[in-house]
Amino acid sequence: MLREHGPVSRPRTGRNRSGQARQAILDAALTLALQQGGAPTVDDLAASAGVGKQTIYRWWPSKWAVVLDALLDVADREVHIGGSNPLQQDLERFLASTFTAIARPGGTGPLLRALMAQAQLDAEFAVLWRERFIAPRRRALVALLDSARANGTAPAQLDAELSADMLLGAMWYRLLVGHAPLDTTLAQQLARSAVT
Amino acid sequence: MLREHGPVSRPRTGRNRSGQARQAILDAALTLALQQGGAPTVDDLAASAGVGKQTIYRWWPSKWAVVLDALLDVADREVHIGGSNPLQQDLERFLASTFTAIARPGGTGPLLRALMAQAQLDAEFAVLWRERFIAPRRRALVALLDSARANGTAPAQLDAELSADMLLGAMWYRLLVGHAPLDTTLAQQLARSAVT
């Protein structure tokens, strides 16, 4: 949902937004997007949600924003953030759970690839993508690294920003290029490399 | 150009003109692609090259393959591979020259983003992209890292494959997300992190 109104300026009248339609759209978007590994056509999305196209365009600037919203509703369900254990352990768990959510059958991998691709082609969506998906996850990782340095389980000279880019970069690079899998082995290797 | 003809078996008349068309297509592709930061429409490309659309599809499977070819013609012109100096020095030069070619005004950054995006949406192009662009560059970096380990300027336990993914991953991650620039500072940081 993008058109959030601030504190009510004018007494709203008129029919309220249909939560039913909103949810049907998000559900259909997620289902179709996971099935196809990309955004469905707007017509398919509307038809599958039992909704008029205008209702989609009324609330989202593009179908990609819908898919992003749908994704955000389910993302992080399975991701382990941690923060109180030795860094290598927390990091490995974080990465492993992330990789699993992405790479398992029916996982979000194809969807993430399509969304990252769309962010390259559509500057307007790029903003949403960066601010609502990429940045929060990167911030969480940076925070994890910083707190580890503070409690001594990470080297003092560790640069959290740089490490985050290398860790997430390796993940995305593998996901986008596909030359090697995102598996637990990789999670271990990355976690170990971060603490040395 | 993908349908490379073997050594010319029979003297051909139209060949001269064809080579002319091929170059016009590549030139137009590069010019338009750099201008727009993405692939032009096929009609625009053909018109701008003074060529029929069919002539494009006769030699390339899609306009993206054209753009890739055009990119390969100019890529690496400015990239410093090295190999005989201490790793940190070679690596920093390699990364810095790469980043410059990408991030300078009129650089290939927007083009790389668009091609990486397209590789996510088009499985056929993904193969070309991986084999003709991504893999060679990754191989060069892995070779550099391996040789450095051999001559002792890199730690013995360095995992070249993993390091390559982290280094290139960081680069692509920044390029695709755009949260921070690809500059010489980053090159230094990455080079230093690789030798520790």
Add this chain to the structure above:
Amino acid sequence: MLREHGPVSRPRTGRNRSGQARQAILDAALTLALQQGGAPTVDDLAASAGVGKQTIYRWWPSKWAVVLDALLDVADREVHIGGSNPLQQDLERFLASTFTAIARPGGTGPLLRALMAQAQLDAEFAVLWRERFIAPRRRALVALLDSARANGTAPAQLDAELSADMLLGAMWYRLLVGHAPLDTTLAQQLARSAVT
């Protein structure tokens, strides 16, 4: 206003119909319709009248019915029916005044064309159009012709129904096709042709 209630069966409660809204709708309809030479969109009509769309659909079956009502409010203001003079004179006056109301700048011509057009596309509206606009005017003309035959100022063998169709037909044909103006010359010619 179409939904006339019969004798009150049950004691009515609830807010009364707003005469203000009704008039605002008719005014807006007439203004916009004359401006644009056709029916405005329902949204425009409602907005321009400061009214909800439902208020329109509560009282009229379609926007066309609104425009028809608006037209009936102003039609015949300037039309001279006559009946006591020689047919040619009465007829000429009737036709001339009708033509003027239609063809003068800001006249109802464009509106009549649009309504006749809509009657072809919408069977439900066709009934309204025929019964509330077309038929009364045709009846008036037939009555005029019949009374003229009775008082001897028209030929005894004159077929009033046929003549009415020819006179009104010529008018509508010129209005709809636009190959020649609806002017006083035409009124004279038609009036003369009717009495021979």
Add this chain to the structure above:
Amino acid sequence: MLREHGPVSRPRTGRNRSGQARQAILDAALTLALQQGGAPTVDDLAASAGVGKQTIYRWWPSKWAVVLDALLDVADREVHIGGSNPLQQDLERFLASTFTAIARPGGTGPLLRALMAQAQLDAEFAVLWRERFIAPRRRALVALLDSARANGTAPAQLDAELSADMLLGAMWYRLLVGHAPLDTTLAQQLARSAVT
């Protein structure tokens, strides 16, 4: 076919217009239009003709122009023009054959109504309609009336233009209003009225 090129200015290259597609479009247009008594949707028309929508918009400014072209291909097949017999006889035959083509089951009546309606709503189409359909038919009738006056089977003072408007006007008025049928009785009455 609307985009007639003048005398060839530049040697034409490129694929020629597909006569097959053109005919398929016209056939589908006629079939669907007669079935539905109006223009089909552009999607239906394209699908039914096995053609892309763009192919329709490439050659006709609107679907209505297509339907008009389709109608012109079949119009006049059954209309008897005459010209060498007494006016009343020629006229009656002309009108009767016209009425039959319009009013018989599966006739062009509904289509003519829809086209006349569209001409009221779409100024661009109105030009086509007037010039390619209405005017030629009116000219034929005027010529018939004029020649009859010349050979003495029509009154000397007959005004061919006015009579044409009254005859065709009566026809269109009945067709558009629908208060009475277009039958042979009407043809007789109109023919008789023209010669008195």
Add this chain to the structure above:
DNA sequence: ATCTAAACGAGACGGTACGTCAGGTCTTGGT
């Protein structure tokens, strides 16, 4: 003075059709 019910402005909703854009294929006539 309350209650009930209808009409009201507002505006979101499901739908239909529109006209446009781009991709990749096919066909013609000129060189």
Add this chain to the structure above:
DNA sequence: ACCAAGACCTGACGTACCGTCTCGTTTAGAT
């Protein structure tokens, strides 16, 4: 034989209106 020009089919897009369906508010007769 090759090629420019360009017509073709396909499929998706985003927009314009339509007529219906809520909202919460206002108004007026019945209790």
